[in-house]
Amino acid sequence: MSTTLHTLHVELIGAAQSRRYPIVIGRDLLADTQLFTDLLGDRPVVLVTNDTIAPQYTARVMTALGDQRRVTQVVLPDGEVHKNLTNVEHILTAGLQDKHERRSVFLALGGGVIGDMTGFAAACFLRGVDFIQLPTTLLAQVDSSVGGKTGVNHPMGKNLIGAFHQPLAVLIDLQTLQTLPTREFAAGVAEVIKYGCIADGEFFEWLMGTSSRLKAREDSVLAEAIERSCAIKASVVAADEREAGVRATLNFGHTFGHAIEQVMGYGEWLHGEAVACGMVMATQISVNRGKVAPEDLARLKGFLEEFGLPVAPPASMDTSVFLGAMAGDKKVDKGTIRYILLQSLGQAAIVNDITALEIDQALAQLA
Numbered sequence: 001m002s003t004t005l006h007t008l009h010v011e012l013i014g015a016a017q018s019r020r021y022p023i024v025i026g027r028d029l030l031a032d033t034q035l036f037t038d039l040l041g042d043r044p045v046v047l048v049t050n051d052t053i054a055p056q057y058t059a060r061v062m063t064a065l066g067d068q069r070r071v072t073q074v075v076l077p078d079g080e081v082h083k084n085l086t087n088v089e090h091i092l093t094a095g096l097q098d099k100h101e102r103r104s105v106f107l108a109l110g111g112g113v114i115g116d117m118t119g120f121a122a123a124c125f126l127r128g129v130d131f132i133q134l135p136t137t138l139l140a141q142v143d144s145s146v147g148g149k150t151g152v153n154h155p156m157g158k159n160l161i162g163a164f165h166q167p168l169a170v171l172i173d174l175q176t177l178q179t180l181p182t183r184e185f186a187a188g189v190a191e192v193i194k195y196g197c198i199a200d201g202e203f204f205e206w207l208m209g210t211s212s213r214l215k216a217r218e219d220s221v222l223a224e225a226i227e228r229s230c231a232i233k234a235s236v237v238a239a240d241e242r243e244a245g246v247r248a249t250l251n252f253g254h255t256f257g258h259a260i261e262q263v264m265g266y267g268e269w270l271h272g273e274a275v276a277c278g279m280v281m282a283t284q285i286s287v288n289r290g291k292v293a294p295e296d297l298a299r300l301k302g303f304l305e306e307f308g309l310p311v312a313p314p315a316s317m318d319t320s321v322f323l324g325a326m327a328g329d330k331k332v333d334k335g336t337i338r339y340i341l342l343q344s345l346g347q348a349a350i351v352n353d354i355t356a357l358e359i360d361q362a363l364a365q366l367a
């Protein structure tokens with residue numbers, strides 16, 4: 001028996017049409033036949049996952065999908081290095097070989113890598129079919145599965161090829177987090193605390209008070225943390241589906257973080273680890289600008305450290321290295337680097353006037 005703990009909706013107000021999709025959070029959702037029947041009816045399915053997740057979770061999804069439905073399974077190799085056009089083509093070929101049509105639905109069972117690739121394949125297949133996100137990492141549950149950004153990496157950079165394609169639904173099964181490696185779980189926690197920093201001071205305080213229960217992956221705390229994170233992401237995405245304005249605040253910690261990932265080599269630092277460190281840098285600058293209390297920065301650092309997340313940038317990266325890497329970021333706007341700082345704890349500010357001296361000072365303080 002599955003249990004639904006929260007359901008919320010992402011509202012999209014498009015030029016041509018408005019639409020909404022549900023994010024369902026609960027236990028044992030992946031095994032819930034009724035839930036899949038309600039969403040899919042008798043529509044055929046292309047189920048995409050990777051070779052780490054397949055042995056752990058495919059069987060229960062297959063059972064829930066029932067034996068009357070046409071299901072094509074695609075199992076891709078695990079890893080960010082496989083997030084490329086070749087594997088998108090594998091998905092498309094499997095769909096074509098099994099004669100899937102426009103009414104077929106793609107299911108993405110996995111972390112952000114599988115979600116991004118499957119969503120992009122769904123956006124391209126026969127000029128666009130529906131897809132459902134079944135995110136199995138904390139990062140995917142609170143971030144990548146919500147918002148409709150899909151895509152793959154290119155040898156010239158991360159996530160350079162892609163499309164906005166919103167899912168039909170996001171089903172978050174809390175059970176999957178119990179098998180997630182510690183480092184991957186912590187990387188997701190970095191994105192969770194990000195939402196508190198940029199949009200909800202109360203949520204920040206709640207997280208400070210529940211860190212040990214979150215670390216122990218208690219169901220009720222996970223459900224609450226994911227629900228509040230998704231609600232913030234959903235409201236930002238609803239206001240700005242294509243990242244023209246306010247959606248940029250979700251990049252808090254990401255401008256410095258991307259620079260770290262790029263310079264240290266992707267895979268060396270997990271994305272969430274680089275974001276954690278980037279958030280500390282951005283908060284330090286916010287403290288120096290008199291917007292955030294030094295004690296709040298100390299609490300943020302303490303929280304991140306409790307999860308084993310890094311709070312000091314690599315010693316090998318000085319200001320010029322950061323500036324050089326950030327200048328190449330795809331979020332650079334007409335040559336100006338756009339940063340997200342904190343206006344106060346719980347409120348983000350988009351700025352473009354951070355000086356090299358300020359970065360120098362922050363690096364010295366955090367060394």
Ligand SMILES: NC(=O)c1ccc[n+]([C@@H]2O[C@H](COP(=O)([O-])OP(=O)(O)OC[C@H]3O[C@@H](n4cnc5c(N)ncnc54)[C@H](O)[C@@H]3O)[C@@H](O)[C@H]2O)c1
Pocket residue numbers: 050052053078079080083110111112113114116136137139140143144145146147148149150159176177178179180181184187271
């Ligand atoms: N589309 C967006 O808006 C968006 C936002 C943020 C990040 N992303 C993308 O997301 C990707 C990162 O996602 P991620 O952190 O989920 O990484 P991931 O998909 O690589 O998953 C991390 C690792 O955990 C394994 N795993 C997944 N679920 C598991 C489970 N329940 N139990 C055991 N192991 C499990 C995976 O096989 C993988 O080895 C990046 O490619 C990033 O660009 C996209």
